[in-house]
Amino acid sequence: MKLKAIIVEDEANSREILREYLAKYCQEVELLGEAASIQEGLELIAKESLDLVFLDVEMPFGNAFDLLEKVPDRTFETIFVTAYDHYALDALNSHAAYYLMKPINIDELIKGVQHVVTIKQRENALEGKLLHSNFAKVEGKITIPQQDGFKVLEVTDIYYCKADDNYTEIHLKERKILVSKTLKRFEELLQDFPFVRIHKSYLVNLNEIAQYKKGKGGSVLLNNGKELSVSATRKADLLSYFQ
16 A cells, blocks of 8 residues: 655654655655745644654654644554654553664664554454454453452453553453452463553453544444553554454
8 A cells, every 4th residue: 555654854864765765665655745844844734644654753843743733633653753652652652653773774674664554454454343353242250369369250341441550450241340459460371362552551352342433543432431542662553354
């Protein structure tokens, strides 16, 4: 598939290098324009229907995060391109699909573009479809430790688990339980059941996902009406369950 993309980068030399690399190594990218500032970038985003924005972090009169804050309902993916590695966490929190360091490594560029292609293909395949995961309902129980013993839970009663430092909130159909175990521990405990990690904070029962929404990192709507964010790094894995 073709990815409609723009470059937002204040340095002309950096734009030229990225443009040439994309033309030579990433022919699935259709470059629709380039911007040298945040304002020019916003104008291009408003004008074009985009799949991908290559975004420099530091620019005059603002930065990448200023731009993204002004496009709250974005449906395009973002690949950050920067000379500064300390922005990696901020990029993740802004739902960037990939993070490239300058000078650009061609293999990493190809990898980042392919990651976005995978996301877009899976999103497009689900367009207008009802969500049905590839997992059947699985019967089973797990035990939850308590001060006076343990509680037995039906796995099918769990909507999702939420991280709370070294604790985990287990959200059930009728209530929630706080357990002194990490979310990573529950991810291991539920690995044989239809659960997927969609975010650093959420482990979700696939059978309770009613809807997927594009935008930023995306989000899922559960059968109980709860909407949970999907991180960009987890999006492709989540969508793979609904092909």
